[in-house]
Amino acid sequence: MSDLFDQAPDAIPDTAPRPLADRLRPKTLAQVIGQEQVLGAQAPLGVMLSSGSLSSLIFWGPPGVGKTTIARLLADETDLHFVQISAIFTGVPELKKVFEQAKHRRANGQGTLLFVDEIHRFNKAQQDGFLPHMEDGTILLVGATTENPSFELNAALLSRSQVLVLERLSLADLERMAQRAEAELGRALPLDGPAREALLEMADGDGRALLNLIEQVAAWQVDGKLDTEALTTRLMRRAAKYDKGGDEHYNLISALHKSVRGSDPDAALYWYARMLTGGEDPRYLARRITRMAVEDIGLADPQAQTVCLHAWETYERLGSPEGELALAQAVTYLALAPKSNSGYAAYKAAMREAKKTGSEPPPKHILNAPTKLMKDQGYGDGYAYDHDAEDGFSGQNYFPDGMTRPALYQPVERGFERELKKRLTYFSKLRAQRS
Template identity: 55%
Template sequence: MPLLSLGSKPVHIPLADRLRPTEFNAVYGQEHLIFNGSMIENMINSGHISSLILWGPPGCGKTTIARILAEKVGYHFQSISAVTSGTSEIRNIFSKAEERKRLGFGTVLLIDEIHHFNRTQQDIFLPHIENGTIVLVGATTENPSFELNSALLSRCKVLILNRLDHFALQKIADRAEQLCSKSLPLTEEAKSLLFDLADGDGRYLLNMCEILFDLNTTNTLSSPELLAIIQKKRPLYDKSRDGHYNLISALHKSLRGSDCDASLYWLSRMLEGGDNPLYIIRRLVRCAIEDIGLADPNALTQALAAKEAYELLGSPEGELGIAQATIYLATAPKSNAVYTAFKNANSDAKRYSSLMPPKHILNAPTKMMKDHGYSDGYTYDHNTKEGFSGQSYFPESMERNKYYKPIERGFEREIQSRLLYWEQLRQKAKSSK
């Protein structure tokens, strides 16, 4: 295990740092950003770097790309973390960068986790980017559209990095084995599991490889034995940020698309990430109303029952009730007829917002109101043969509109037959006048 001597105390250098690529051909999984006429390749050829925002998951190569790019173009490279750095440190960096600029040298300033700077802190960089004192490279795992202010974004080009796939992780593991002159003590099945556990994070993979190398075992580990040694990487998920909204969108659209298995997967991802189960249930209730409606009126009952079950049982038992409601909603017939009907009715309500109801359906508790025709001609529906009078209930100056149009699925098929029956009676009553 390589060590640096710091006085009398040796310092361990992590495998991930020892293996950090110094050339782009060792950066795996991001070929779309580096080669074949890419923006980065053009920057190297021109000898000029534009300010960048590198957006991608942890351990995909953001810092490495920034470092190699600065070296290729001959800029001084400096990195800080938005989590630990303050304004005074940043102003000191600006001062030294200005000295380099006067001497004809450029400075690339990498800010890791740049989304942790608030809007005011982000504004500090604007004049120094404008006058060329620094080239800013911001690294973030969060959507820049949400986390960075528009002024900063307009001065940077956003490059999206991929989550590392199994092929890229295999290449990184191969390099680790070559550097350490050791083979990972794993069966092929266990090695595949190792890549699954890394979850696209190259740095996390190398940390796990280092643990395995340090075992100094001659035995080949199976998948269960690997799991006993290494814990799975915590899911990349911030329930207050972009990941939260991506996953709830995926869950809702899977439910709407009647994909039961995908719905359960995204539900599990959210629960595993520590999301509030009551928030998820609120989305299930919304889905039951918006995407199922009267095609299956019991869908709303199931969603609300999941809330009661969770509040009664708590976690983890109550989460089974959420899973049951998820399955019910995913497999229920779908209709947005209620949603569309209400939206269209609301549009007309705004358009005809001052029209009075027809006088025949207004109560007439006073003589004056009776003299003005209130309640005149109203027919009590229960006194008719069919229990349906066929009278108009729209404002007199407004044409009748049809908002609710049920579909031929689920219970709405029955509702459609009812509406058709009443429409026939309405036409019959109209023709008899």
């Protein structure tokens, strides 16, 4: 039984022109560059192969790091028939045909490794369709995704698969790939040292992108070696991978937030710039920066929130790109400000107490009594007007009767909260004296 899904992608006449990336495709797993954390002898795939027990897998990683290649080589190493489909172009009728062919092969004694590219693009019902065929051994599923599987794939599918994270290639990995490409081409690239490094950086961790760039450079007719300026004039820098609604968005805002919290203005400015160059909306950044001031600085520097709001307002008045400088200055201010989450922690603790105590009323002595009936009920009886008290502090109880007084706000010994802590200690002593 034959079908377009059974056609081997390398079943092409040897005389046909082939892209460099295809010519350099590894023939064995040992030839794969990078991904030691997955392929090493003690890594997940290394252990699976040595034990002869390969499970269904989900490869999660950026483009151009070897997901398809590794899947194909796994099929070779385990004598499974390799079938590749893309979730973008495959519907339910095609999936049924794939499963029927896999059943036919299984009946003839051969297993099927089904590689599904962009598997996260299948909806829930389509993902559920894989489950019975995985469970009865008709297919061994290897899915590839650039999106976080925790958010994009069904729990049932994840429970039957092992998620392996493939990482963007390092500059050292890309250099090895460049050397392999030069050996295949039979000549060195016409680049000096800095230009060669710039070429590797342009690939942004994507091996396929690097080989495409190398193929372009190798086709140039030049005398001598090009420098970085000549290279960047001839080649357009590859756009940074950034999806405003995907993992990169959340990863980078997390990096920015934690750099601010960690009092590192250089790292904070770097991640801020990374998000801007990726196309992030500065208004989103303004909102998140203001949140950082409230959450991580709070009363240790009450001015921090004002700085953020003024920067936000400045951006709204100036627009891009000038207004982005005001936000950058706010980021720098926050990174260097004293840090405290005491206000944030106190708020969460107060919310827990409020939920726990339910509908407990305030004590009667702090209730207003605008009517005679309310006065007769004791509303306002015994209330001590703080301005009439010594030091302007009565020390009365303001929590519900019978409720143990909680200590919600715990200021730190940093910034302005040092002063607040002194005041809190002072009032606590007065309260103890006058209770």
